[in-house]
Amino acid sequence: MGEPLETTWKKIAARVDAALERYLPSEETPPVELHQAMRYSVFAGGKRVRPVLCVLAGEMVGGRRSEVTPAACALEMVHTYSLIHDDLPAMDDDDFRRGKLTSHKVFGEAMAILAGDGLLTLAFETITRHTKKAGVAARLCEELSRAAGWEGMVGGQVFDILGEQKKPEARLVEEIHRRKTAALIRASTRMGAIAGGARNAELRELSRFGQTLGLLFQITDDLLDELGEEGKMGKRLRKDARRGKQTYPRVHGLDASVKLAGELAAKAESILEKYGERAKVLRSIPRFILERAS
Amino acid sequence: MGEPLETTWKKIAARVDAALERYLPSEETPPVELHQAMRYSVFAGGKRVRPVLCVLAGEMVGGRRSEVTPAACALEMVHTYSLIHDDLPAMDDDDFRRGKLTSHKVFGEAMAILAGDGLLTLAFETITRHTKKAGVAARLCEELSRAAGWEGMVGGQVFDILGEQKKPEARLVEEIHRRKTAALIRASTRMGAIAGGARNAELRELSRFGQTLGLLFQITDDLLDELGEEGKMGKRLRKDARRGKQTYPRVHGLDASVKLAGELAAKAESILEKYGERAKVLRSIPRFILERAS
Numbered sequence: 001m002g003e004p005l006e007t008t009w010k011k012i013a014a015r016v017d018a019a020l021e022r023y024l025p026s027e028e029t030p031p032v033e034l035h036q037a038m039r040y041s042v043f044a045g046g047k048r049v050r051p052v053l054c055v056l057a058g059e060m061v062g063g064r065r066s067e068v069t070p071a072a073c074a075l076e077m078v079h080t081y082s083l084i085h086d087d088l089p090a091m092d093d094d095d096f097r098r099g100k101l102t103s104h105k106v107f108g109e110a111m112a113i114l115a116g117d118g119l120l121t122l123a124f125e126t127i128t129r130h131t132k133k134a135g136v137a138a139r140l141c142e143e144l145s146r147a148a149g150w151e152g153m154v155g156g157q158v159f160d161i162l163g164e165q166k167k168p169e170a171r172l173v174e175e176i177h178r179r180k181t182a183a184l185i186r187a188s189t190r191m192g193a194i195a196g197g198a199r200n201a202e203l204r205e206l207s208r209f210g211q212t213l214g215l216l217f218q219i220t221d222d223l224l225d226e227l228g229e230e231g232k233m234g235k236r237l238r239k240d241a242r243r244g245k246q247t248y249p250r251v252h253g254l255d256a257s258v259k260l261a262g263e264l265a266a267k268a269e270s271i272l273e274k275y276g277e278r279a280k281v282l283r284s285i286p287r288f289i290l291e292r293a294s
Numbered sequence: 295m296g297e298p299l300e301t302t303w304k305k306i307a308a309r310v311d312a313a314l315e316r317y318l319p320s321e322e323t324p325p326v327e328l329h330q331a332m333r334y335s336v337f338a339g340g341k342r343v344r345p346v347l348c349v350l351a352g353e354m355v356g357g358r359r360s361e362v363t364p365a366a367c368a369l370e371m372v373h374t375y376s377l378i379h380d381d382l383p384a385m386d387d388d389d390f391r392r393g394k395l396t397s398h399k400v401f402g403e404a405m406a407i408l409a410g411d412g413l414l415t416l417a418f419e420t421i422t423r424h425t426k427k428a429g430v431a432a433r434l435c436e437e438l439s440r441a442a443g444w445e446g447m448v449g450g451q452v453f454d455i456l457g458e459q460k461k462p463e464a465r466l467v468e469e470i471h472r473r474k475t476a477a478l479i480r481a482s483t484r485m486g487a488i489a490g491g492a493r494n495a496e497l498r499e500l501s502r503f504g505q506t507l508g509l510l511f512q513i514t515d516d517l518l519d520e521l522g523e524e525g526k527m528g529k530r531l532r533k534d535a536r537r538g539k540q541t542y543p544r545v546h547g548l549d550a551s552v553k554l555a556g557e558l559a560a561k562a563e564s565i566l567e568k569y570g571e572r573a574k575v576l577r578s579i580p581r582f583i584l585e586r587a588s
Binding site for chain 1: 319323324325327328329332375379382384385402403404405407408410411412414415416418419421422423425428429431432433435436438439440442443444448449451452453455456
C-alpha cells in the first residue's frame with residue numbers, strides 16, 4: 001500500500017531542510033545580519049512544495065538523491081526570495097506571512113531587499129557548487145533562470161502589480177498564473193527530471209505535469225484567499241479583492257474556479273498515468289492540493 | 295605601437311553593447327514596463343569596465359570572442375542590478391546616476407526592484423544559453439554567483455550600510471572594498487580567463503590582477519567622491535562623508551589614499567609583466583584608472 005503522502009512529504013521536507021541548513025551561511029558568519037535575514041525567511045515554515053516536487057520527479061526517473069538535492073534547495077531559495085521581495089512596502093506591503101512578521105518588518109527594508117538578492121544568487125551558487133556533472137549544472141541553471149526571470153516569475157509579478165489597476169480579465173489572469181506561479185512549479189519537476197537523468201519523454205511529461213499542477217496550485221491559492229480562515233492561514237486574507245488583484249475567482253466566479261481546479265487535478269493525474277507505480281506519489285499530489293481548497 | 299587604450303576600449307564596449315542589445319528582451323516584449331526599466335539602466339552610459347576587463351582577459355589567453363561575450367554581458371547585468379538596488383530609497387536613496395534619474399525615480403520603486411531582480415536572473419540565463427561548452431557555462435555561473443552573493447557583493451553592501459553608523463575603521467573599509475567592488479572586478483578577469491580557456495597559471499595571475507585592480511578601482515572611486523567635480527561626474531558628490539560611509543580617504547587621509555592607489559597600480563602592472571605583448575592592453579588599465587582620480 002505504501003505510506004500516506006503526508007509521511008513521504010514530511011520525510012523529503014526534512015531532508016531538504018537539512019540540506020538548506022548546510023547550504024545557507026550560518027548565523028555566525030559575517031555579515032550576521034544578512035544571514036539571519038536569509039535564514040529567517042527560509043526557515044519560516046514553508047511547505048517545501050517545490051523541493052518536494054523536484055525530489056519526487058527525480059526519484060520517478062531513477063535519479064540519485066545527492067544529484068537532486070541541490071536543485072531542490074535552489075528552488076526553495078528562489079521561491080523564498082520572491083516572497084521577501086513581493087512582501088516589500090513598494091510591492092504588496094504585507095506585514096505577515098505564515099503567521100510570522102515579514103522580513104522587512106523584522107530586519108528593515110534594506111536588509112530584506114538584500115536577503116532576497118542574496119538568496120536568488122545563492123540558488124545558482126548551490127547548483128553549481130553541489131551538482132557533480134557540469135553539463136547537468138548548466139542545464140539546471142538555465143531552467144531556473146528562465147523560470148525565475150522576465151519570461152517567468154519576475155515578468156509575472158510585473159503583470160500582477162500592473163493588473164491591480166485593471167478590471168479582471170481572463171487572458172491577463174492566465175498570463176499572471178502561468179508566469180508567476182506555474183513557471184517555477186514546472187521548473188521544479190523539470191529540474192528534478194534533469195538532475196535525475198530523465199529521458200526525453202519523461203522530461204516532456206514531467207514538464208506538462210508541473211505546468212498543470214502549477215495552474216492548479218495558483219487557482220487553489222486564489223480560492224483560499226476568498227474562502228480560507230485567517231487563523232489557519234497565518235496571513236491576512238481577502239486581500240486579492242481589496243487590492244483589485246487579477247484572480248481566477250474574480251474573473252470566472254467561485255463555482256467555475258472550483259470546477260476548473262478539479263479538471264486540472266484530473267488532467268495532471270492522467271499525464272503520468274502510464275508510469276504506474278513509479279509515479280504513484282507524484283500523481284497523488286494534485287488531489288492533495290485540490291483538497292487544501294475545499 | 296598599437297592603438298590608444300581609449301580606442302580599444304570603445305571598440306570592445308561597442309561590441310558588448312551590441313550583444314546586450316540582443317540578450318535583453320526588447321522594449322516591445324511584454325511586460326514592456328519591465329523591459330523598459332531593465333534597458334534604461336543597462337544603457338544609461340556605463341563605462342563597461344567589467345565587460346572590457348573580461349574580454350581583454352579572454353583575449354590575453356587566446357579565447358574566442360563568441361565564448362567570452364556572454365560572460366562579459368552577464369557581468370554588466372549584475373553590475374547594473376546592483377546599482378539599481380543600491381540607489382533605492384531604502385538603501386542609498388540616490389536620485390541621480392551618470393547624470394540621469396535613477397530607476398526608481400523614473401519607474402517607481404516596485405519596478406526598480408523587479409528590474410534589478412530581472413537583470414540578476416538574466417545574467418545566469420545569458421551565460422547558460424549562449425556559452426557553448428556546458429562545463430564552461432557551469433564554471434562561469436559559479437564564479438558569478440560567488441562574486442555577486444553573500445561572500446561578495448551582497449555581503450559587501452550589507453557591511454557598507456551597517457558601516458554608516460560606525461566610525462571609520464581600516465579593517466572594515468577593506469572588507470567592504472574587497473566584497474563590494476573587488477569581488478566582481480576579480481570575477482571579470484577570472485570569467486574572461488575561464489571562458490577563454492586559460493591555463494591554471496594564467497587564471498591565477500589574472501585573478502590576482504583583477505583583485506588588485508578592484509581595490510584600486512574602489513579607492514579611486516572614494517577619491518573622486520572627495521575631489522571630483524559634480525558636473526563632470528553626473529551625480530552628487532561628497533556623499534560618502536555626509537553619510538558617514540566607510541572609505542579609504544576617511545580612514546587613512548587623502549595623501550595616504552593617493553599613495554596606496556599608486557602602489558596598487560604598480561602592483562597590478564607587475565603581476566602580468568611576464569606575459570609581455572599579450573598582456574599589454576590589460577596592463578595599461580591600472581594607470582588609466584589611476585589617472586581618473588588625479
